Amino acid sequence: MDPGELFAWSRVLIVAGKGGVGKTATSAALALAAAQTGRIVLLVEVAGRFDATPMFGVDPQAYDPQGYDEQSIYHAPGGGEIRRRSITPDAALTDWLESHGFNRLIRRMAKSGILEIVATATPGIKDLLVLGKIKHLETSGAADVIVVDTPAAGHALHFLKAPLAVRQAVRSGVLRQQATETLEMLGDEQRCQALLVTIAEETPISELIETAFAVEDEVGLALGPVIVNGVLPNIAGLSETKLNGKTTASAALHPQQVNDLSTATKFRQERTILQNQQLNFLAQRLPLPRVYLPALFTSSIGLTELQTLADAFQQSIRQQASQ
């Protein structure tokens, strides 16, 4: 598949994964790759804090992470663009109630706590309304591609199952209609797919496999390639490298240097073995294409790092196409 095709296939890409797997950076890199194919990309942040925007070089003080309005944050040379906005559950609920004739009462309702009662009486309502808002953006053609950075997993499944929960609780009315329409979008792979993100470690991989089956079976959501973040690149010859008196004697190194080399080598060898075991396990258990994004060996992510990830993403998708 050409990367452009992935972005042409479904307008909505839902990026989901456990905390700490680099979901936000992945969403940003996907948005960048899509914008660089000339598309208008909308990057939607659901959790409302510590989002991808600063990775594009935007001053953290210069925008509101919970800003409900679209804000342009990146222009690609070929005319593509990335806009960001946040759709927090509370904002989605307020927006929805306002558009259903509750506008004058909203403040009073918020103050009296009735919003909490509504949300409690109808499990999943807030998450449904977030997804409903995304569906609205999708059908109104707000962007060519909509990348959704979801809340951390366990949670992600909860989030994606919200329309089902609401359909069970509400038997009639506009809310049920909203749930039905949202489920239609989630179940149509030409409109929406989920990209699951992990790192090559045991816990996130097992959770990803569980989430993958649950998302497909219970929500009917189509799964795009699994994205494995932080993959250690292979170093030629490292697995056979041994540091001992024999190998270091001729190299004229200080003992401290030998020590550093030895620690780094041993650690990298062990992590590589663990990583490969986990990648094999993933491949055996989950019959989905995989995209490997390289470990960046940096602790902060800016446009340079995002470009590396976006390039790796495109290359990986192309390679799979040619296989």
Next chain:
Amino acid sequence: MTTTEPKYDHLVTKKQVIVTCGTGGVGKTTIAASTAIAAAKAGRRAVVITIDPAKRLADTLGIDQLGNTPTIIEGPWPGTLGAMMLNSKATFDHVVEQHATTQDQLEQILNNRFYINVSSELPGTQDYMATEKLYQLHTCGQWDLVVVDTPPTRDALAFLEAPKVLTRLLNNTIYKMLVSPRPLVLRTVSRAAGLVVRRLSRVVGAEVVDDAIEFFQTFQGMEEGFKQRSAAALTLLTSEDSAFVLVASPRSDTIAEARYFLSRLDEASLTVAGVVVNRVLAALSASAADAADISRHLQDTPLAAAAQALTDHVKAAAGDDNRIEQLMVYAPNATLIKIPLMATDVHDLTKLSHLAELLTSNSPEETTDT
């Protein structure tokens, strides 16, 4: 004289409640389990409440989803180690049972759909029930230390504020109106609210609203008990007997979130007694420039691969110390514990036990004059 700096040892041997908090993916549950093991090693009876442990960790601890009471884990320690996985719904049912005045009231509540939503779906229910469970275990007399692993959240205070969610529901005017025996529309005070309720019925369906009204009417008489219980749990959590431990990783994004956590805790006048930075890469003596020198020196030799591994390692670890230092500015009185990134995942008891040793031995020396 003892410094104000509490060593992790001190927390593990003296505190009665330890709450681990932090964002997801930093190894919070593992640290919580190891903390309880450290206490068992020190001869105490320690129990850890986990929220959503990874499968293998749950297997190691012998806890399954159904049990809502601690399982005893045998191990080479003089104390007792217990572990459990929180079942929010069962815990909530238990609280209702305790406060219900009649059998009828109990059954009506347990079968009410609004209650079923409250006890399983309300944001913060997990947090709320974690505090309830910790309070139960703390007061039952079987445990010297209760370690609670909080649900992953982006807000440090969610855990403390959770009990207030229900109290707030019970205190609000709509609730008071709903439980009033008089028809809604006749009450002038709540005319606007009555309007809201009728409109809501049209939007979310009348049965949803009816369920809520029934719940609040049935709940009458139990509010006081619930409020007192919440207040007692909060008092315990904010007392000297309890300690908060923040778990983070040295990555800049988690450090930013951890800093936010600390500032939120500070706003609530809560002090963090320990900061555990997990997954820290082994510090090497080589700088980036040194690594580059070594790489050049070893170019085209059999050790070129080792030099590449060193270069990557140094690059990845660069700035860790700096970021950790910045984080500690927000928790000046906390003990800092750095836990190295292990080559393999920590799931079995031997590795958890090793981690427990790292936690307690890693503490900076107390400057005391014994």
